[in-house]
Amino acid sequence: MADESLFDFLHMEIVSHMYTEQQSSKGEMDNKDRAVCVSVLESMGFRVGQGIIERLTRDSPSFKDELDVMKFVCKDFWTKVFRRQVDNLRTNHQGTYVLQDNKFSFLTQLSSGKQYLDQAPKYLAFSCGVVRGALSNLGMDSVVTAEVSVMPSCKFQVVVQKL
């Protein structure tokens, strides 16, 4: 079944649609417009992440601690959503985690280097939302951002919000 490519196409089209819609109301896109697009994509990802994690952890036992949750996200969850495991997980043991994926699935088709680096954030917003949604349903409120310096490798930074 080739539904992975169908999902990739859908994701590309969603990103493209959001940006064209935002642009059509005015001539140029300014930073505020871009921020709106990113947050819309992120909130869509949030809902999807919540749904996916519910289905995925239906039958699993509860997690021991935060680090256990993050390891699950890096292995099983990442495999289901992005078709590979996270390559590197780092933490300061105080609520900040950095997940590094060296061949991030939405970036592999864009470039393998520095070309189109400025376009990369558009394609990461949805994924940040998916991760944030998944963590939220596992009981961890967080802020997820992504950073790319060389495609297709990218780093997701998760900062867990303490109450």
Add this chain to the structure above:
Amino acid sequence: MSRQSNRTTDSKKMNSELFTLTYGALVTQLCKDYENDEEVNKQLDKMGYNIGVRLIEDFLARSSIGRCQDFRETADVIAKVAFKMYLGTTPSVSNWSPAGDEFSLILENNPLVDFVELPDNHSTLVYSNLLCGVLRGALEMVQMAVDVRFAQDTLRGDNVTEIRMKFIKRIEENLPAGDE
């Protein structure tokens, strides 16, 4: 061994769940952005068209199917190869018009609408309209102009989902002026 096969079926279902959930989030967002269902239907069709014109290349690359001889063959390829490949379901082809230019795809189950219910105030929403756009866009890239619409929809109370496809005309390849 059995554990591994469990994971493969799970991962297949998982992928379609990811697609279904993302599609649901998209439709929800469109409903928020546009005031009426007609407009959302149009946007879904437009987005589907954009996906379709690219998807056809992916399909041809994966399936290595040659040119179809007639519309009947096209229908079979769409139902048995394309739908199976991308959505994991094989619709049946039926209700051919006497002229052989119109047919129906009957889907017993539509993966896009798993877990979905239409609220009462969106009764004219064609939820899966993206599919119509995809089919239209993909066929246009292989020189066929078609009209695609939903005749029946399980979300609106029908028993099955029926997509009606009508052949309009063959698109002539237009060479840019000045080419020999």
